Amino acid sequence: MFFQMKVYPALFFFLLLPLANAKDKKNSLVFLIAEREYQTDETLPVFAKENLGGKYIIKYCKAEEEGANRHVLKNAGAIASADLLFVSVRRRAFSDKTMNLIRKHVADGKPVLGIRTASHAFSLRKESLPDGHGTWDEWDKKIMGGNYDGHHGRGKPCRVDRFPSGPNHPILKNLKLPFKTPASLYRNSPLPAKSVPLLRGTIEGFPSEPLAWTNRSPSGGKVFYTSLGHMEDFNKPVFNKLLINAVQWCLEKK
Secondary structure, eight states, X not given: OHHHHXXXXXXXXXXXXXXXXXXXXXXXXXXXXXXXXXXXXXXXXXXXXXXXXXXXXXXXXXXXXXXXXXXXXXXXXXXXXXXXXXXXXXXXXXXXXXXXXXXXXXXXXXOEEEEGGGGGTTXXXXXXXXXXXXXXXXXXXXXIOOOOOOBOOTTOOEEEEEOTTOXXXXXXXXXXXXXXXXXXXXXXXXXXXXXXXXXXXXXXXXXXEEEEEXXXXXXXXXXEEESOOOGGGGGOHHHHHHHHHHXXXXXOOO
């Protein structure tokens, strides 16, 4: 009897250990950063350190701003273990191997979060496609749930507030609205029917445009996108809170 009393508690402990480890396991956030205009290679690491550090495993995959290696994503292998892809990429054609990792992440129903130029992350304009590299021209409409069609001119202040018919979404929790951004307003109207607009942007003299929304990928994965992401946006607590909420929502299992 004494032997049993000592063995059973030990056995109970080892049975519960995997459950405890699973609960304590940190999610992996992998940032894909490959754009020049908005300097997110500087702003995103600072944002992550100040707001996400300690809560998640943070990894970065970056490409050079210009030159022959602008289509080469360094540390791309990290994508395979990502729980969430955070995309800040503009018009790149990564290697087929890298693109297949991104496609698999989406096909597996894993979440994606994109800011600013992520709407046109994997489509080229007149640039020729390097050998062994690929694009994803349907990325914006089918994955991001957007309808990017250029942007208004620079230097026109944009007012950001709730989308009038939008839901009371957890991503909007504790956001101090409205606020202004110096970023040029992207044209995304009309959004695909399944996208759920949360915020809109308005500049004087023009119709408002959807500025942040959620979507579901064809495989059911959560998607959040915002056309915000200007350098000055990161100086605003409301924008940082928006991204924090979006990360949390993307990683919730429900």
